[in-house]
Amino acid sequence: MMRQEAMGVLARANLEELRGALGAWPEPPDAESLRGPEAGLIMLRGRAGGGGAPFNLGEATVARATVRLSSGEVGFSCVLGRDLEKARLAALFDALWQREAEVVDMHLLTLVRERLAGQIERTAEETAATRVNFFTMIRGEDE
Amino acid sequence: MYVAVKGGERAIRNAHRLLADKRRGPRNLPDITLEQIASQLALSVDRIMAEGSLYDRDLAALAMKQARGDLIEAIFLVRAYRTTAPRFGFSEPIDTSKMSIERRVSATFKDLPGGQLLGSTFDYTHRLLDPTLQGAEIEQAARADVTDEDRPMPRVTDLLAHEELIEGDGEAEEGAEVGDLTREPLSFPAERDLRLQTLARGDEGFLLGLGYSTQRGYSRTHPFVGEIRVGMVEVEIEIPELGFTVSIGEIQVTECQMVTQFQGSAKAPPQFTRGYGLVFGQGERKAMAMSLVDRALRAREFGEDVVAPAQDEEFVLSHSDNVQSTGFVEHLKLPHYVDFQAELDLVRRMRREYEDRTADEGKEAAE
Numbered sequence: 001m002m003r004q005e006a007m008g009v010l011a012r013a014n015l016e017e018l019r020g021a022l023g024a025w026p027e028p029p030d031a032e033s034l035r036g037p038e039a040g041l042i043m044l045r046g047r048a049g050g051g052g053a054p055f056n057l058g059e060a061t062v063a064r065a066t067v068r069l070s071s072g073e074v075g076f077s078c079v080l081g082r083d084l085e086k087a088r089l090a091a092l093f094d095a096l097w098q099r100e101a102e103v104v105d106m107h108l109l110t111l112v113r114e115r116l117a118g119q120i121e122r123t124a125e126e127t128a129a130t131r132v133n134f135f136t137m138i139r140g141e142d143e
Numbered sequence: 144m145y146v147a148v149k150g151g152e153r154a155i156r157n158a159h160r161l162l163a164d165k166r167r168g169p170r171n172l173p174d175i176t177l178e179q180i181a182s183q184l185a186l187s188v189d190r191i192m193a194e195g196s197l198y199d200r201d202l203a204a205l206a207m208k209q210a211r212g213d214l215i216e217a218i219f220l221v222r223a224y225r226t227t228a229p230r231f232g233f234s235e236p237i238d239t240s241k242m243s244i245e246r247r248v249s250a251t252f253k254d255l256p257g258g259q260l261l262g263s264t265f266d267y268t269h270r271l272l273d274p275t276l277q278g279a280e281i282e283q284a285a286r287a288d289v290t291d292e293d294r295p296m297p298r299v300t301d302l303l304a305h306e307e308l309i310e311g312d313g314e315a316e317e318g319a320e321v322g323d324l325t326r327e328p329l330s331f332p333a334e335r336d337l338r339l340q341t342l343a344r345g346d347e348g349f350l351l352g353l354g355y356s357t358q359r360g361y362s363r364t365h366p367f368v369g370e371i372r373v374g375m376v377e378v379e380i381e382i383p384e385l386g387f388t389v390s391i392g393e394i395q396v397t398e399c400q401m402v403t404q405f406q407g408s409a410k411a412p413p414q415f416t417r418g419y420g421l422v423f424g425q426g427e428r429k430a431m432a433m434s435l436v437d438r439a440l441r442a443r444e445f446g447e448d449v450v451a452p453a454q455d456e457e458f459v460l461s462h463s464d465n466v467q468s469t470g471f472v473e474h475l476k477l478p479h480y481v482d483f484q485a486e487l488d489l490v491r492r493m494r495r496e497y498e499d500r501t502a503d504e505g506k507e508a509a510e
Contacts, residue, residue: 008390040229042380042391044198045236045321046343046421048335049312050298050398054236054321055336057343058423059225060198060378062391078231078380080392081199120243125286127245130261134253 006097006109010090011079013112018089021108030070031092037065037084063087073098166211180204189395189424190214194465195221196325196344198394198423215346215465222466233321235379235388239398239421240298242374246425249299250368251402257296262373263425299370300400300417309369309402309415331457338440338460339433343422345463347429353453354435361451362439366418369400373425397426401434416445 010018022028039061046057064078065087075095077087097104167174181188181204191203195218202221210216246262249255261267303309322337329337342350357364375393382389399420407413418438420430439453452458462468 003385004387004389011389011391012393038229040231041197041225042231042234042378043323043325044234044378044394046239046339046396047236047312047315048339049417049419050239050300050400052312053315053319053336055339055343056233056321056323056325057237057340057396057421058193058196058198059230059325060234060394061202061228062231064231076382076385076389078382078389078391080378080394082201121289122286123243123245124289126284127260127262128289129285129287130246130263131287132259132261134259 001101001105001109003094003097006101006104007077007090007094009109009112009116010077010093010097012116013086013090013093013108015083015086015089017108017112017115018086018093021093021104021111022089024107025096025103029092029096031067031075031095032070033065033088034068034074035064035066037063037087037091039063039082039084042078065091067091067095069095069099071099162211166209175208177201177204177208180207186425187212187214189426190347190429191217191221193423193426193429194218194344194346195225197221197225215469219466219469232380234391235381237376237378237394237396239372239376239396240301241295242372242376242396242398243393244296244372244374245395246373246427247296247370248368249370252299252302252369255299255302255370296372298372298400300402303369307412307414310417329460331460332443333456333460335437335441335444338456339419339421339437341460341463342420342433342436345433346465346468347426347432349463349465349468350432350436351428353439353459354432356451357435357439357453362442362447362454364403364416364418364435364438366401366403366435366438368431369402369417371397371399371427371430373397373427395424397422397424397430399427399430399434401431401438403438416441 040063041059042062043059044057045054047054060080061082062078062080063082063084063086064076065084066074066076067088068074073095075091075093075098077090077094079087079090093104093108181200184204184207187207188200188203191206191214192198192200194214195203195206197203199221202224203217206217206220206224207214209220244257244260244262246264247257247260249259253259300309300312322334322340324337324340329341333341356362358366373395375395377390377393379388379390381387397420401418401420402415403418405413405415416438418434418436418441420432420434420437422429422433436453436459439451440456440459442449442454443456447454449455
């Protein structure tokens, strides 16, 4: 897994999962904050017609943080919502991932991905049950 | 003109205390939670996010509660919040062709790849009030197997584009600035990026009325719903320090592709034209209205005569924002005593002059 992908999973982790993984970490990681955690806005963009020129659709709240481990790795996070603690922990795990990818994968990312896959599957199955086939009726005057 | 007034502190304080008391309602009833609002009144929350122009379900639910369910007041609260928060940057444009579909219908193509999925919809309900809803046990949603052909689900407009029977999405100009009405006030003529931004946050009722007017003949475009899709899309931002884009989560959006009257000229073969709607959350009526108005506002581009309100971009864009509208309309109830006093004096003087004049004329006629 690339760091880019790991960061995407971390952005979707919930606070409980992040705290659980931190609790399971052998010893508390030694890290300092370089920026934040802080809350702000990102302007979200769409495209005219779906694939044309970009336009500003509206903003979303985000929280972001940057941390540095005592071993030197710098971790970054930016996540939708205003949860500063989540942003701080996501940045911490991004840094830890650069040092010990397999451990972060095992204690955190795998769990998050399983939960997300379950949610996506559930929505897809519920939506699939509403699949419709319309028939065009032949009207009398066409005969 | 509004002139500042002093006094009334105690009355105002007590009025706000009364508001808080009314908001809470009878104390023997449970206090409604933000989680209940966000989950059980989700479509109101979506509308607050869309017209508040801020994607945050929790804040929208709080605004709804604080505003006692008054949506425009709630939208106002959300807009006020966003002015207090720093902006960190922009997202990459969202890709609706990669949406996790929760609903997808087309009124133009019966058998389209990926099929038609009704999702959770009010369509085909009988609109009969259901008294059994109160406290009823509700069964879980049905489920069906998902086949591989369900994913991914191409946009209808992409399926048709290669035949050129329908206009394409258009190309983005290389390195062009994306207009932002939250940074620069609107000026006219406004380009499509600014028009779409204005419409995306515009009042649903206003745009619905304008969209309806185009159907009734005030700028006829003869529209069809090419596709409506609702679902989750990924949000990505570029991190310059890292040199790659990072996914920061997902948002729910509703997209409407309206296919409208074809155009043709001596130089261009006939082709269907399009209007586009995109809004936060599940807001299909708004997305449809937006796409109708977007198409009407493209009159200049297609060389159409501007004959109807929905085609008049200055009229549409200047009046679609309900926070602006309510600000100006509602300020009328604030004290205007000095202003009105001046006008009252003026009318008295004019009446005196009128009476003197008619009296003079009466005298002349009698003589």
